[in-house]
Amino acid sequence: MHYLLTVVGDTDNPADDSAPGAIDAFNDRLKDEGRWVFAGGLTDPADATVTDNRGGDPVFSDGPFVESKEFLAGFWVVTAADLDEALALSVDASRACHRKIEVRPFDGVA
Amino acid sequence: MTAVEDVLARVHREEWARLVAVLVRRFGDLDVAEDAAAEAFAVALQKWRADGVPPNPAAWLTTTAGNKALDRVRREGKRDDKQKQAHMLTDQLSGPPEPTGAVEDERLRLLFTCAHPALAMEARVALTLRMVGGLTVAEIARAFLVQETAMGQRITRAKAKIKNARIPYRVPEAADLPSRVDGVLAVLYLVFNEGYLASGAESDPVRADLTGEAIRLARLVRTLLPYDGEVAGLLALMLLTEARRGARVSASGELVTLDQQDRGSRDRGLIAEGHALVRERLASGQAPGRYQVLSAINAVHTDAADARDTDWSQVVALYDQLVRLDANPVVALNRAIAVAELDGPQVALAQVDALRGPLDDYHAFHATRADLLRRLGRSADSRAAYDRAIALAGNSAESAYLTRRRDELGASGAST
Numbered sequence: 001m002h003y004l005l006t007v008v009g010d011t012d013n014p015a016d017d018s019a020p021g022a023i024d025a026f027n028d029r030l031k032d033e034g035r036w037v038f039a040g041g042l043t044d045p046a047d048a049t050v051t052d053n054r055g056g057d058p059v060f061s062d063g064p065f066v067e068s069k070e071f072l073a074g075f076w077v078v079t080a081a082d083l084d085e086a087l088a089l090s091v092d093a094s095r096a097c098h099r100k101i102e103v104r105p106f107d108g109v110a
Numbered sequence: 111m112t113a114v115e116d117v118l119a120r121v122h123r124e125e126w127a128r129l130v131a132v133l134v135r136r137f138g139d140l141d142v143a144e145d146a147a148a149e150a151f152a153v154a155l156q157k158w159r160a161d162g163v164p165p166n167p168a169a170w171l172t173t174t175a176g177n178k179a180l181d182r183v184r185r186e187g188k189r190d191d192k193q194k195q196a197h198m199l200t201d202q203l204s205g206p207p208e209p210t211g212a213v214e215d216e217r218l219r220l221l222f223t224c225a226h227p228a229l230a231m232e233a234r235v236a237l238t239l240r241m242v243g244g245l246t247v248a249e250i251a252r253a254f255l256v257q258e259t260a261m262g263q264r265i266t267r268a269k270a271k272i273k274n275a276r277i278p279y280r281v282p283e284a285a286d287l288p289s290r291v292d293g294v295l296a297v298l299y300l301v302f303n304e305g306y307l308a309s310g311a312e313s314d315p316v317r318a319d320l321t322g323e324a325i326r327l328a329r330l331v332r333t334l335l336p337y338d339g340e341v342a343g344l345l346a347l348m349l350l351t352e353a354r355r356g357a358r359v360s361a362s363g364e365l366v367t368l369d370q371q372d373r374g375s376r377d378r379g380l381i382a383e384g385h386a387l388v389r390e391r392l393a394s395g396q397a398p399g400r401y402q403v404l405s406a407i408n409a410v411h412t413d414a415a416d417a418r419d420t421d422w423s424q425v426v427a428l429y430d431q432l433v434r435l436d437a438n439p440v441v442a443l444n445r446a447i448a449v450a451e452l453d454g455p456q457v458a459l460a461q462v463d464a465l466r467g468p469l470d471d472y473h474a475f476h477a478t479r480a481d482l483l484r485r486l487g488r489s490a491d492s493r494a495a496y497d498r499a500i501a502l503a504g505n506s507a508e509s510a511y512l513t514r515r516r517d518e519l520g521a522s523g524a525s526t
Contacts, residue, residue, distance in 0.1 A: 001276055081276075081278075082276040082277065082278040082280075083226075083228055083275045083276050083277045083278065084277070084278050084280065087228065103275075104275075105274055105275045105276060107274075
């Protein structure tokens with residue numbers, strides 16, 4: 001089972017860098033435990049571009065897909081047996097990156 | 111009811127949750143478990159009528175439901191992906207795992223699973239009433255004052271999340287218990303209330319099966335968490351309320367209000383046990399939660415030898431404390447009822463009227479207004495409020511009581 005651990009950024013409450021290395025340590029642990037699939041941090045939502053080619057005439061627009069004070073700041077994709085395991089990881093992930101974490105199961109992974 | 115239906119009703123009460131729990135553990139799917147359990151009871155009704163009740167009804171139901179579930183899993187397994195089929199197969203070959211942990215009782219294990227913190231509180235409560243309490247969706251909808259379709263969707267969504275996000279059917283470890291207990295207590299309180307004032311017009315006005323089950327489970331939760339104040343508080347609240355059960359409905363099936371109840375008919379054993387729990391919590395010196403305050407209010411009521419001796423100022427003070435913990439309109443309504451005894455119906459009516467927005471569909475709001483208006487001599491307004499309360503009341507004993515009060519009003523209104 002794969003879970004997406006989404007890091008929820010917040011423009012009103014910027015990142016807390018008081019625990020440098022915490023995310024690296026958490027990543028190392030995921031790799032040691034065989035849970036690591038993929039992870040990454042994202043740049044500011046202002047750097048986003050939205051592509052809309054649904055009409056066959058691609059339109060590129062500057063900025064994130066939704067105007068919100070909360071945004072996607074990064075993510076982990078992990079393997080876990082069930083939601084309890086994934087939630088336990090999200091508890092440590094939230095502490096490591098000092099952010100809220102959304103946990104969502106994958107419907108499938110290609 | 112026929113003898114077979116009687117037996118079946120009793121077995122449903124006693125065995126539903128255990129049956130569902132066993133099936134969930136074996137098949138890992140709430141829908142399969144619930145449907146198979148329901149099918150087994152449907153088959154039992156036909157079979158037992160024809161062949162008589164088997165010597166061990168619980169074992170018969172377990173076997174029948176297990177076969178129904180297996181049929182369904184096999185049927186759907188053909189359409190499902192191979193992986194899931196293999197998963198089910200290995201699960202069955204290795205036998206169902208026998209989880210052991212802090213929670214030994216099968217029903218309590220199901221209860222804690224349905225109260226998983228990843229589910230919204232209202233979904234936890236609804237799901238538990240369905241899976242553990244065996245209540246119908248219609249009964250749960252009435253208990254929550256929502257439409258049946260909305261409640262059905264809420265339960266369906268909760269089951270889908272359990273399946274899709276893979277919420278495990280697992281015995282909570284001791285460390286998980288505190289975070290799960292709030293939802294469990296909320297569930298038990300609602301089960302108890304549904305039993306104490308059953309909402310169905312067709313059902314018995316008081317369902318001792320539900321109040322008894324809620325108390326039984328609350329006692330089990332207390333053995334798990336003996337130092338949790340709210341567990342003790344809820345158990346005390348249930349015991350003190352249950353102690354009055356026999357006095358609450360008259361021989362003619364009419365609700366008897368608190369001030370009219372025969373205090374001699376109360377269960378002294380339950381009252382003593384409830385008071386001991388309330389004293390234990392007071393002695394702890396810890397700040398009480400809502401169940402502890404509610405149990406203290408009930409202790410004040412049960413302390414009074416006669417309704418006239420009730421210490422209403424203490425009741426109102428406790429409701430003030432409750433409003434600070436739980437500022438919901440039903441609490442405010444109950445506080446106003448106590449205010450009526452302390453400061454008179456005029457003061458209380460103003461407070462009640464302010465609650466119309468959130469409570470306009472709640473029968474107790476209109477019943478309370480009707481009583482206050484009657485005491486103020488506003489017969490026509492009172493009659494209209496009784497009419498509205500009767501239309502909304504689901505409980506048969508309550509309807510009978512409200513109808514008599516309204517009709518008395520009519521008689522005196524006509525003569526003056």
